[in-house]
Amino acid sequence: MPELPEVETVRNGLAPAMENAQILRVEQRRPDLRFPFPSRFVERLQGRRILRLERRAKFLAAHLDSGEVLIMHLGMSGRFTVSSVEPAKLGAPGVVKIVPGQFVHASNRITAHDHVVFELSSGVSIKFNDPRRFGYMDLVPLAELATCKHLGALGVEPLSAEFRGDYLATKAFGRKTDLKAFLLDQRVVAGLGNIYVCEALHRARLSPKLKAGSLATKAGGPTQRAERLVVAIREVLLNAIAAGGSTLRDYAQVDGALGYFQHSFRVYGREGDPCVADNCGHPIRRIVQSGRSTFYCSSCQR
DNA sequence: CATGCCCCCTGCACGC
DNA sequence: TGCGTGCAGGGGGCAT
Numbered sequence: 001m002p003e004l005p006e007v008e009t010v011r012n013g014l015a016p017a018m019e020n021a022q023i024l025r026v027e028q029r030r031p032d033l034r035f036p037f038p039s040r041f042v043e044r045l046q047g048r049r050i051l052r053l054e055r056r057a058k059f060l061a062a063h064l065d066s067g068e069v070l071i072m073h074l075g076m077s078g079r080f081t082v083s084s085v086e087p088a089k090l091g092a093p094g095v096v097k098i099v100p101g102q103f104v105h106a107s108n109r110i111t112a113h114d115h116v117v118f119e120l121s122s123g124v125s126i127k128f129n130d131p132r133r134f135g136y137m138d139l140v141p142l143a144e145l146a147t148c149k150h151l152g153a154l155g156v157e158p159l160s161a162e163f164r165g166d167y168l169a170t171k172a173f174g175r176k177t178d179l180k181a182f183l184l185d186q187r188v189v190a191g192l193g194n195i196y197v198c199e200a201l202h203r204a205r206l207s208p209k210l211k212a213g214s215l216a217t218k219a220g221g222p223t224q225r226a227e228r229l230v231v232a233i234r235e236v237l238l239n240a241i242a243a244g245g246s247t248l249r250d251y252a253q254v255d256g257a258l259g260y261f262q263h264s265f266r267v268y269g270r271e272g273d274p275c276v277a278d279n280c281g282h283p284i285r286r287i288v289q290s291g292r293s294t295f296y297c298s299s300c301q302r
Numbered sequence: 303c304a305t306g307c308c309c310c311c312t313g314c315a316c317g318c
Numbered sequence: 319t320g321c322g323t324g325c326a327g328g329g330g331g332c333a334t
Binding site: 034075076077113130131132133134175176177181290291 | 305306
Binding site: 002003006034035058073074075076077132134135184186193194195196246248268292293 | 325326327328329330
């Protein structure tokens with residue numbers, strides 16, 4: 001699920017409960033997720049204080065007062081749920097579930113696929129639930145954070161000042177791969193996934209089947225396509241974050257005010273629907289690239 | 303190095 | 319109702 005806007009939304013939801021809180025207790029309910037948990041995982045967390053919670057690409061990074069950083073990846077189906085340990089104390093039903101940007105009431109009980117539970121001094125317990133177990137957690141020293149195996153090869157953050165047409169052109173120069181696959185490559189742009197690549201390409205009016213190399217001129221500079229793409233990626237991500245991300249599954253008790261960017265999709269999941277671009281109306285097509293669905297308008301995306 | 307394919311895992315929607 | 323098939327927001331690993 002979680003692409004950059006969803007992870008950013010989860011970070012925003014978790015940060016108030018996690019930052020400056022002490023980890024009182026950790027329950028690790030299985031030996032591995034996608035990868036084994038690091039050795040002595042529970043012991044290295046319990047008693048530590050969380051200094052701050054950051055997002056990098058699709059990762060969450062909780063900086064600890066031990067000098068280590070807890071890295072968390074949500075994979076496809078990872079979710080965090082925050083519930084108050086003692087609801088009465090906080091004076092509310094007090095139970096908040098953080099799905100991509102959505103806050104819904106959740107039970108305090110352990111349910112299927114709850115793999116990790118953190119109990120914090122801020123009075124909440126935070127559960128990590130991940131049915132498919134493509135997510136994972138790791139602990140790395142702060143000094144090695146930027147170069148560790150998880151973050152070391154990542155490209156620039158698309159919402160940072162370094163993300164510009166000339167950056168894309170440099171990365172794309174001479175590349176024969178599809179523009180779609182190029183943008184999904186986390187070493188190029190860190191945080192895009194299948195949905196937002198489709199949406200950005202439509203907004204930039206670029207075909208997902210173009211060669212990535214067409215973002216660079218023969219001299220290696222940015223083409224007009226590269227500049228359009230930068231603008232479109234920024235715009236779609238900012239709009240999605242403002243909407244609290246996208247939620248593709250239905251939840252019984254959803255706070256409708258959050259996580260509604262799925263209603264703003266122009267192509268994703270809309271095969272056969274008329275293209276909403278001005279004066280277009282051409283039916284949206286679904287094709288498969290790199291083994292994943294691509295939705296696009298073959299008329300206005302060139 | 304770049305590229306393409308398979309795989310990890312569970313749940314769900316759909317067709318018969 | 320039950321069952322098989324295909325597909326899902328990610329990305330590591332391996333062959334070519």
